[in-house]
Amino acid sequence: MTSPLNTLPALEKTLQEVEILLAEAEGFDEDRKKLVVLNKAAFLLLVGKFEAYIENLVEEFVFAINSLELRAAHVPERLLAEHSVQIVKNVKDHLNNGKLEKVNSMFIDLSRYWAEIEPCNSLNISNKFSYGKHGEKELIKMFKRCGIESIFDEIVLYDPQEKYDSNEDSVLDIKGIFNSITNMRNNILHQDETPTLTVGNVKYYKNILVQLAECLEELLQKIISNADSKRQKEGMFDYVI
Numbered sequence: 001m002t003s004p005l006n007t008l009p010a011l012e013k014t015l016q017e018v019e020i021l022l023a024e025a026e027g028f029d030e031d032r033k034k035l036v037v038l039n040k041a042a043f044l045l046l047v048g049k050f051e052a053y054i055e056n057l058v059e060e061f062v063f064a065i066n067s068l069e070l071r072a073a074h075v076p077e078r079l080l081a082e083h084s085v086q087i088v089k090n091v092k093d094h095l096n097n098g099k100l101e102k103v104n105s106m107f108i109d110l111s112r113y114w115a116e117i118e119p120c121n122s123l124n125i126s127n128k129f130s131y132g133k134h135g136e137k138e139l140i141k142m143f144k145r146c147g148i149e150s151i152f153d154e155i156v157l158y159d160p161q162e163k164y165d166s167n168e169d170s171v172l173d174i175k176g177i178f179n180s181i182t183n184m185r186n187n188i189l190h191q192d193e194t195p196t197l198t199v200g201n202v203k204y205y206k207n208i209l210v211q212l213a214e215c216l217e218e219l220l221q222k223i224i225s226n227a228d229s230k231r232q233k234e235g236m237f238d239y240v241i
Helices: 009-016 015-026 032-068 079-097 100-114 136-144 172-191 199-234
Strands: none
Touching: 009 015, 009 199, 015 032, 015 079, 015 172, 015 199, 032 199, 079 100, 079 199, 136 172, 136 199, 172 199
């Protein structure tokens, strides 16, 4: 059985830097300018840390899938397709440079994956957000590469500020909140705006992003566990090398 992803401890550790800034901000109640700067800095750091975490999570997911050495039928089809597209993109450069043997080798390697002649143990997809792009569309795109069609259809989060008994009133519009966070980030960085941010606001957004991170890890772990279960149920596959 493959080991769990277990990426959350690293996120919690790196978010301690955000807590340091917030602790500083709480000591500047009388200095409005310093308070605003510290809250903005803590907010931007929070968003940056979350995005870095997502990129690391996807990288760890692909590593875990490769470690299982699955047959193509057990790999999320979108993941294998994304890997194939990445390979094909590189083919053009090799072709233009006259490296026909390399081109031939790349296509043969791909065909051996799809035909289940070899295990899928070197899959590679982009774990980076598109340069200069942020928001829910980019997050959806990132996890679609992993085999999840639309993450926001899979996730239910509850307001961390409310005491609830699983009632509908406490369910968060996580897509809307994520876009709001992204818009504030963009306005601070690109429009030099100063949104109304308190220490409480930043802590609230931090709690929500941590909840979101937990759900995303759980979704990817479910894919890994299901694939591993199928692999074990069918037994070892005798690949033709």
